[in-house]
Amino acid sequence: MTWRTPKSLNLAVRYRPTGLQRPPTRRDPMRPPSRDLGPLDRRRALARRPVVRHHFPVPDQDVVIIGGLRVTGVERTIEDCARYLEPDAALVAVDSLFAVATGALPHRESERSGADDVDRPWDRAAEINQLAAAMRARVLARLSKRRGERGVRRARAVVEAATPWSQSPYETELRRVCLVNGITAPTPQMPLRTASKTCYADLGWLKLRRVAEVDGHIKYMHDADLVQSRQFARDELFAEHGFEIAHFSPDDVADSERALGMLHALLPRTACEGRPVTGLRTKRERSRERA
Numbered sequence: 001m002t003w004r005t006p007k008s009l010n011l012a013v014r015y016r017p018t019g020l021q022r023p024p025t026r027r028d029p030m031r032p033p034s035r036d037l038g039p040l041d042r043r044r045a046l047a048r049r050p051v052v053r054h055h056f057p058v059p060d061q062d063v064v065i066i067g068g069l070r071v072t073g074v075e076r077t078i079e080d081c082a083r084y085l086e087p088d089a090a091l092v093a094v095d096s097l098f099a100v101a102t103g104a105l106p107h108r109e110s111e112r113s114g115a116d117d118v119d120r121p122w123d124r125a126a127e128i129n130q131l132a133a134a135m136r137a138r139v140l141a142r143l144s145k146r147r148g149e150r151g152v153r154r155a156r157a158v159v160e161a162a163t164p165w166s167q168s169p170y171e172t173e174l175r176r177v178c179l180v181n182g183i184t185a186p187t188p189q190m191p192l193r194t195a196s197k198t199c200y201a202d203l204g205w206l207k208l209r210r211v212a213e214v215d216g217h218i219k220y221m222h223d224a225d226l227v228q229s230r231q232f233a234r235d236e237l238f239a240e241h242g243f244e245i246a247h248f249s250p251d252d253v254a255d256s257e258r259a260l261g262m263l264h265a266l267l268p269r270t271a272c273e274g275r276p277v278t279g280l281r282t283k284r285e286r287s288r289e290r291a
Contacts, residue, residue: 003092003169010052010084012072074101078139082158083151087280090158091176095166102131104164122165122189122200132164157279165189170214170253171202177259180281182274183267186212192238199234204243210266211238211245214253256285 037045046052062076072080074097081093099105104121121128139159146152161179165188166172178186190204190211201211213231235245246266253259264272281289 001092001096001169003089003173007047008049008052010054012056012058013053014057015055075135075139075142078135078159078162079142079155082139082143082155083149086282087154087158087180088173088176088282090154091161091280092169092172094158094162095164095172096169098132098135098162098164099166101135102128102164104128104132122191128164132162136160136162154279157277161185161277161280163188167202168214170248170250174212174214174248174253174259174263175203176280177253177256178263179277180285181260181263182272182276183263184208184271184274192241192243194237194241197237199237201234201238201243201245205267205271208268208271209241209243210271211243212263212266213245213247215247215249 058072058076062072063070064073065071071077078094078097081097082090084090085093103124136159140156143152143155143159161176163175166175167189171188175186175188178184184205186203186205188203190201190206192199192201192204202214203212204210213235215231238245244266246262248259248262252262
């Protein structure tokens, strides 16, 4: 999964791309080269490139073949996403890659045989967590060999915060909003075990008896009435066990200021006074902090 739809194809090449000259286009033959533009216009022009070439070596052991294409393997992809993407997009991509690599992807509704499907990923939580911890250690070891290089500090923060249990980009982003604002980290897919059944919250704080649910549209794509009835029953069960619940829409999560206000309203003040994970802040958040 990705936080934003990619607009460019990024290629690692063995030659230096700076010597390539772009011919004038038929649409605008007088368009100046990007290197002749001012700093802001140049950044905008570079961001619109359909193909971005990077000059750095990719060892053969980092390359796999998928569908006839040479692409980076999962650990190298995690490393590169964590280093070169903005932290919000990086954490979404890395969470998703952790889920793919560990087998934590949830079943689609169309694949489920019923509400009590026995092959649920959270039934293998110990195994999945062990696989995720091993992958995290391997990627951090790779990053330790790149000290001083671009994006390594950010990448380390992203990999340390990553989890295989996030089931949507909005769950990941809401968790990141918590981390960058010093809010106690929530547990993704937090279980509530009762004598009769076990329910899972998108994000939860067990000791604080708080739950955050992210109501994305994907939940309602297959049999919306059934999904809503299950959600209502789950909310009632959490409430019966003393939990306070806040529901976040995708629009709420996308507006980080609104999401932060809702989190402050949900959680006690003592849960909002921790040390921020500054390595997960976006450029906009860093600029706002300096201002």
